[in-house]
Amino acid sequence: MNYQEALQSHEIFARVGEIADKMGLETYVVGGYVRDFIMGRPCKDIDFVCVGSGIALAEQVAASYSQHVPLSVFKNFGTANIRLDDYEIEFVGARRESYRADSRKPLVEDGTLAEDQERRDFSINAMAISVNKSTYGVLIDPFDGVKDIQRKIIRTPTDPMITFSDDPLRMMRAVRFAAQLNFDIHSDTFDALMQSASRLQIISGERIIDELNKIIMTPKPSYGFKLLFAGKLLHEFFPEMVELQGVNSVGDKSHKDNFYHTLQVLDNICESTDDLWLRWAAIMHDIGKPPTKRFNEKVGWTFHGHEDKGARMTPGIFRRMKLPMDERMKYVQKLVKLHLRPIALVSDKVTDSAVRRLLFDAGDAIDDLMKLCRADVTSKNNNKVQRILANFDKVEQKIVEVEEKDQVRNFQPPVSGEEIMEIFKIPPGRLVGELKEEIKEAILEGQINNNKVAALELLHKLAAQKGII
Incomplete structure (x- = not known):
């Protein structure tokens, strides 16, 4: 079967084939590029295998361009790659591998194309197309990769x-x-x-x-x-996620399977975001349910405080799984901790103060938090889903109104600790912190406006009450 059309997407194929012929090297494009071409998928990674030195071939290919082409050589691995525009192109010599039981690092020796294909992970990645002139475009598919793609x-x-x-x-x-x-x-x-x-x-x-x-x-x-x-x-x-699976029942009272609920929330949120860490928040949002599960004869199964427990579990899980221990972890942790808060704001009796506190706690993550809350609605009762989502519309409208009026997202105190110390000529200490906290609370409770004039006026009243002035 001939796949010359697979080699028409880039001039690199004919160039490599011509240079390989001059060097006497049997050379093929292999792996993901071949698979993706057959599947009609775009691919910017092109891998060449030659029976000989892949590094020597890469060096000759890079030298054949009139302009400078970046070449990276990895002698320990016997590979080299060049970058052409947005294409990553790798060269390696055909090899056979053997393994020890305690390591995934292979012992590597030079090999034939057949041995190189045999060592590959899956049949769909073990196909090769020749770029040599005499066999240009011929597909070598010893493990029926094309059939596996079709199936x-x-x-x-x-x-x-x-x-x-x-x-x-x-x-x-x-x-x-x-x-x-x-x-x-x-x-x-x-x-x-x-x-x-x-x-x-x-x-x-x-x-x-x-x-x-x-x-x-x-x-x-x-x-x-x-x-x-x-x-x-x-x-x-990820044993903590496995623990979510299963349903407990006592009499006629049972709870939903939180593993499959979590997967539904994850799929739901993927419809509205490509952000990896918001998707991680969906995975983690109920991770605290297994250790907080309790049975109450009156109400059935409860998971009180699972949001706080999940937030406390997040750093340990991230650390063990080698996920980043930085602002990305803190972002996921924040969303896990807050994911129940917006539903409590649905009532018409909810005060602006409660909305201000959510804005204060969520900061710039408020929009993502609302996406997570919407994704968390997984009932099979469509009327119930629509009712809850309509309630979230009301919550979001409240958030917009309060934020426009009070500007408490990413709240910064109108008066800093340094200013307090300068105004009253007092040293750093607990008193400065107390004054800042009382100003913050007054703003969040709506007792004063979020501006410096109102904050300074309250500051002097508080100072007088505490005997500072």
């Missing part, structure tokens, strides 16, 4: 038990590709994945989270999470 199947080229034992990260990649492409995982491959799940322990947290984040960024990440759960992979690195 929408993720399948390993060789024995999946060996494939996953050699490099357990491939189990995460199997789920990731299934989620990205909306493919099934072949039954033999999935059985091997389930049996090999514990091998994931030798993989670094950074590599696992990289694959997990790619799953989270798919259009419908619940599919990937269901595969991770069914394959017992999620149990290896």
